[in-house]
Amino acid sequence: MKIVTGETMQGLDRRVIDEFGIPGLQLMENAGRGCAVAITEAFPAAARAVVVAGKGNNGGDGYVIARLLRESGWEVRTIVLAARAEIGGDALTNLQRLNPESLIFSPAPGGLLPYRQILDEATVIVDSLLGTGLKNPVSAVYAEAITLINGSGKPVVAVDIPSGIAAGSGEVLGVAVRAAMTVTFGLAKIGHVVYPGCEYCGSLKIVDIGIPAEVSSSAEGVDFVDSVTASRLLIRRERRAHKGAFGHCLIIAGSTGKTGAAAMAANSAVRAGSGLVSLAVPVVLNPILEVKTTEAMTIPLPDDGQGFLGSTALPAIVGAWEGKDSIAIGPGMSWNTATAELVRQVIRLVTAPLVVDADGLNALSEEVEALANKKSPTVVLTPHPGEMARLTGASIAEIEADRLGVARAFSVRYGVYVILKGARTVVAAPDGRLSINGSGNPGMASGGMGDVLTGIVTSLLGQGYEPFTACQLAVFIHGYAADLVAGEKGEIGMSAVDVQEHLPVAFRSLN
Ligand SMILES: NC(=O)C1=CN([C@@H]2O[C@H](COP(=O)(O)OP(=O)(O)OC[C@H]3O[C@@H](n4cnc5c(N)ncnc54)[C@H](O)[C@@H]3O)[C@@H](O)[C@H]2O)[C@@H](O)CC1
Ligand SMILES: [K+]
Structure with missing residues (x-):
């Protein structure tokens, strides 16, 4: 199985958008849909979800998930760890499709504490704070949110990668979400398989978001050797050997x-x-x-x-x-x-x-x-x-x-x-x-x-x-x-x- 860094994955996404004319909004929709399907499979009775979203495209995936879960009968609250004005692009388009009453904006340190009860009442928490765009140790507001999520004791589904894990190395950048399941897109990232990142992912699901095979196969990556790969490497013996x-x-x-x-x-x-x-x-x-x-x-x-x-x-x-x-x-x-x-x-x-x-x-x-x-x-x-x-x-x-x-x-x-x-x-x-x-x-x-x-x-x-x-x-x-x-x-x-x-x-x- 080929695995890649966050930067390689972002490059692939850009190629798909620029060379194949597939809009970023479509990729985001596919990503969010993949997560929503995984969530409804894991929790077949519609229930209560809290989406905790960051200001980037990982948050954008979260808005798609919020909309799709809502459409399939879930009660959904979305907590956005940013001011509305900080959100743009495809993420903003998806934010605007959500019912304003289901949204809570919490951009400042300490801002999330009043909403602790909302987390406590959730059946599942969706972590769409930070994805492959995470660069440095997580900021104070995000660190606080991650600590609250981990402290809730609720099952967490991480979008793309548990927030706080560096996609390219598996390092914990300060503090990271401990997920029960991680749904990632196109290809697994190095951070999903190496320590300590792999211990934060829970079960890993890779969903197809429409990246053409020729694009993913041309990507520079690292082989991850599991039993399927190893079996392919094994030379079978001739019977007359x-x-x-x-x-x-x-x-x-x-x-x-x-x-x-x-x-x-x-x-x-x-x-x-x-x-x-x-x-x-x-x-x-x-x-x-x-x-x-x-x-x-x-x-x-x-x-x-x-x-x-x-x-x-x-x-x-x-x-x-x-x-x-x-x-x-x-x-x-x-x-x-x-x-x-x-x-x-x-x-x-x-x-x-x-x-x-x-x-x-x-x-x-x-x-x-x-x-x-x-x-x-x-x-x-x-x-x-x-x-x-x-x-x-x-x-x-x-x-x-x-x-x-x-x-x-x-x-x-x-x-x-x-x-x-x-x-x-x-x-x-x-x-x-x-x-x-x-x-x-x-x-x-x-x-x-x-x-x-x-x-x-x-x-x-x-x-x-x-x-x-x-x-x-x-x-x-x-x-x-x-x-x-x-x-x-x-x-x-x-x-x-x-x-x-x-x-x-x-x-x-x-x-
Ligand atoms: N077209 C694409 O590139 C696609 C991207 N997708 C999603 O987009 C994600 C990548 O989106 P982005 O590049 O917007 O990045 P992220 O949403 O992962 O994070 C970037 C945001 O977090 C902030 N940030 C970075 N480091 C931080 C830190 N240490 N503390 C606090 N905030 C920090 C940045 O200022 C930026 O606003 C993927 O992980 C995936 O979930 C998917 O929708 C599939 C398609
Ligand atoms: K995440």
């Missing part, structure tokens, strides 16, 4: 105390459908990994005698990657000078698709410019916000405030694919494509989940998926398997191996 068709991946991982990371990465690659998996580990740990993995083949690498790798392992690694379709480096490798140098040597030499994770990312953060000398056209980095902070020098708060922007900038600058983990994981491609993942739950906030993801994405790259698709599908299936575990066992206590073991069922449900 053999293991050679699904790639042989090499995972370089592990150190003393962290053999689990190596095992989970390799076992997850097996569970994600690789034809063959090889796991290269420090020689002293080989006997342990032989036990922890069954399908994967282990490759013992020269180490420092204590189970840590350094440059002495490089010739063996170069020999091991011969004929491999994808390579991962990093899970459980530890962060020390010798290992970090080895990781950077590998990044400079590998030509196959390469995934760098965990301690591999830490090694890279000491010398990010090593990426400038990479040979592989496909390098995937899988940082969580802390690792992204080390890679970029920004703070975690700065990264969390603009996850899409940060991922895209890094990806474009270094020519790498970035999987920025966290609630609503972001995938960025060097050509600027962006994607937001729709699966997953807080049960995934535990050790080892990243190793599982590394195994999946390495496996999909080795199976021949286009890199951006491999990242999108890997992230989705990882979260989706975790959602299946949550459905069976709950979120608390879910382990990374639980997720790994649910991968086949997760793939089956997409097939």
Whole structure:
């Protein structure tokens, strides 16, 4: 599903008006009608609605809703958070079609308080204060109205987006309406799907307001990956397929105390459908990994005698990657000078698709410019916000405030694919494509989940998926398997191996 920013949506509306000659008034009518239908479906017995409207076109949609609900037998009051003279254009045209006695103008701070009882008597409150036109933190009058609406305890239907949520980022600009349902127009906005915005929307309904398909399909947007999209990304297997068709991946991982990371990465690659998996580990740990993995083949690498790798392992690694379709480096490798140098040597030499994770990312953060000398056209980095902070020098708060922007900038600058983990994981491609993942739950906030993801994405790259698709599908299936575990066992206590073991069922449900 494609999602867009508020500005992109406003641009689409303008194109529809200018190039297709569909009047703005018609779009507003369609938008208001879509909301009114959704409201009457949710509340089949006509009742009492209070429309709280702002001075822009979001308010204009609210006037249409007020008129249409009234026509279908509802009792409707409309509170306008502006003076009449402030309203113009299509919104004014629709305001003028309302019975003046149903209107209350309340432009000043404190002005709404006398009308609290009206809100208390409502069956439903329609929030048409602010839509995609919201720019800065909400003004005092609007903030007061939003607080009153939230305090009423009544179900709220938000028009386009809950007022106070930034359509382009999902940020709460001061305070925001908590809606039971949000009815949006044409395409969903980024603010509907990313945190914290998505928690304010309630159920999301997208209504068609007559934007021609050629206009919406040409819009610059971000992919939102849900099960429908993920199912489209999945390559179906030929019935006569053999293991050679699904790639042989090499995972370089592990150190003393962290053999689990190596095992989970390799076992997850097996569970994600690789034809063959090889796991290269420090020689002293080989006997342990032989036990922890069954399908994967282990490759013992020269180490420092204590189970840590350094440059002495490089010739063996170069020999091991011969004929491999994808390579991962990093899970459980530890962060020390010798290992970090080895990781950077590998990044400079590998030509196959390469995934760098965990301690591999830490090694890279000491010398990010090593990426400038990479040979592989496909390098995937899988940082969580802390690792992204080390890679970029920004703070975690700065990264969390603009996850899409940060991922895209890094990806474009270094020519790498970035999987920025966290609630609503972001995938960025060097050509600027962006994607937001729709699966997953807080049960995934535990050790080892990243190793599982590394195994999946390495496996999909080795199976021949286009890199951006491999990242999108890997992230989705990882979260989706975790959602299946949550459905069976709950979120608390879910382990990374639980997720790994649910991968086949997760793939089956997409097939
Ligand atoms: N032709 C179109 O563009 C269509 C627009 N539609 C509706 O129009 C909305 C966008 O309308 P507008 O561009 O008029 O914008 P909005 O109605 O979302 O908000 C703009 C108004 O809010 C005020 N405002 C902005 N930031 C504020 C803040 N921080 N505190 C208080 N007030 C603030 C502005 O001064 C302006 O008057 C959409 O969300 C949608 O609901 C729909 O009717 C469909 C068609
Ligand atoms: K709104």
